Amino acid sequence: MSNTVFLKSQLASNYFEVRNEVSIKMGENDFQAFSTYDIFMKKTQDENYDLLIDRLKFRVNGAEIENKFSKVSDDYFKCIFPIKFEIVENQLQLVNYAEINKRIVEKDEQLQNNMEGEGLAYIRSQFLESTNTPEKLQQLILSLGIVKIINSSLQRYSPEKTIFLEWTVPIIGKTFWRTPNDLSNQNLTGNYYYENNSHDKLLEFFNQYRVENKLEEIRGNVSVRSNLKHEINYASDSFFFSESKTEVSIKIENYFDYEETITLKSMI
Numbered sequence: 451m452s453n454t455v456f457l458k459s460q461l462a463s464n465y466f467e468v469r470n471e472v473s474i475k476m477g478e479n480d481f482q483a484f485s486t487y488d489i490f491m492k493k494t495q496d497e498n499y500d501l502l503i504d505r506l507k508f509r510v511n512g513a514e515i516e517n518k519f520s521k522v523s524d525d526y527f528k529c530i531f532p533i534k535f536e537i538v539e540n541q542l543q544l545v546n547y548a549e550i551n552k553r554i555v556e557k558d559e560q561l562q563n564n565m566e567g568e569g570l571a572y573i574r575s576q577f578l579e580s581t582n583t584p585e586k587l588q589q590l591i592l593s594l595g596i597v598k599i600i601n602s603s604l605q606r607y608s609p610e611k612t613i614f615l616e617w618t619v620p621i622i623g624k625t626f627w628r629t630p631n632d633l634s635n636q637n638l639t640g641n642y643y644y645e646n647n648s649h650d651k652l653l654e655f656f657n658q659y660r661v662e663n664k665l666e667e668i669r670g671n672v673s674v675r676s677n678l679k680h681e682i683n684y685a686s687d688s689f690f691f692s693e694s695k696t697e698v699s700i701k702i703e704n705y706f707d708y709e710e711t712i713t714l715k716s717m718i
Contacts (some may be wrong), residue, residue: 456592461661463490463491463492463493463718464490464491464690464716464718465488465489465490465491465716465717465718466488466489466491466714466715466717467486467488467715467717468486468487468488468489468596468712468713468714469484469485469486469711469712469713470484470485470486470595470710470711470712471483471484471709471710471711471712472484472620472709472710473578473707473708473709473710474545474620474621474705474706474707474708475707475708476705476706477623477705478705483510483511484510484511484512484662485508485509485510485511486508486509486512487505487507487508487509487609487628488505488506488507488717489503489505489506489596489714490502490503490504490506490611491600494503494537496633498536498545499534499535499536499545499546500535500536500537501534501535501537501542502532502534503531503532503533503535503585503597503600503706504531504532504533504534504594505528505531508528510522518569518700519569519570519573522561522565522569522570522573523573523577525553525557525561526558526561526573526574526577527577528554528557529550529553529554530581530587530590530591530626532546532552533546533550533591533597534546536551537604540604540605540608541601541604542592542597542600542601542604543588544584544587544588544591544592547584547587547588548673550581550587550645551581551587553713554577554578554581558574558578558714561571561574562574573681575698593616593618593624595617595696595710595712596712596714598615598617599680599682599694599696599714601692602615602642602680602682603682603684603691603694606640606682608683612628612629612630613629614626614627614628615627615628615644615678615680617678619698619700619708619710620708621656621659621706621708622652622655622656622659622706622708624699625646625651625654625655625676626646626647626648626651626654627644627646627678628644628645628647629643629644629645630643630645632692639677640643640681640683640684640691641680641681641682642679642680642681643678643679643680644678644680644684645676646676646678646700649674649676652674652676652700652702653668653674653702655667656668656702656705656706668702668703668705672702672703672705673701673702673703674700674701674702674703675699675700675701675702676699676700677697677698677699678696678697678698678699679696679697680694680695680696680697681694681695681696683718684693689714691714692715693713693714693715693716694712694713694714695711695712695713695714696710696711696712696713697709697710697711698710698711
């Protein structure tokens with residue numbers, strides 16, 4: 451039996467409660483928020499995909515979204531779900547671009563008929579630009595924290611000594627992490643510790659943001675600290691997991707302090 455066939459045989463349907471907490475401090479600005487939602491994972495048979503993931507009951511700070519533009523943004527984003535995946539080389543790969551694109555087109559037409567203004571135009575252009583090809587949509591979906599967490603469970607028995615992870619951070623953008631070589635067997639325990647490949651890159655990305663927003667570029671020696679810890683409680687010796695907790699933090703001296711925690715807890 452090939453490893454891919456084995457992975458597919460180990461999948462199971464599940465229902466998770468998710469909590470995503472984010473804290474960002476930048477100068478005098480202090481932003482804190484949390485979102486909660488449920489994730490339904492459905493294993494499929496005799497279909498052209500292996501796993502379906504749907505998002506339900508989305509809330510921000512414990513309540514439904516009321517802000518006009520935040521609601522528009524979420525209306526577009528909801529079109530992504532449900533997502534259908536096939537497992538290819540131990541990774542999830544999007545297979546229902548056409549279905550998702552149809553939902554986006556229908557929602558876009560509805561919103562344009564009911565709303566107008568610069569706010570809608572900006573949100574619309576940003577979202578459509580990031581989803582208008584199968585490659586861009588897959589990139590967006592694979593960047594989601596919950597998808598990365600589910601993907602990571604498929605790496606449990608990876609023979610690789612170093613496992614790489616890409617994580618999207620507000621303000622900075624994509625960050626790149628790896629497991630240290632001396633902890634190559636950590637995935638057998640369900641505890642993953644990652645280090646950032648380059649603090650210079652983190653500072654470079656942050657400075658790009660500052661320059662684009664007409665802020666002074668940070669120069670000289672600057673303290674940069676980063677941490678990424680990922681814990682999975684596997685239900686057995688397979689790839690099933692009952693809960694997980696992922697903590698990411700980046701601190702650039704007193705200029706930028708970011709912390710994010712995502713927890714998944716099985717309800718089955």
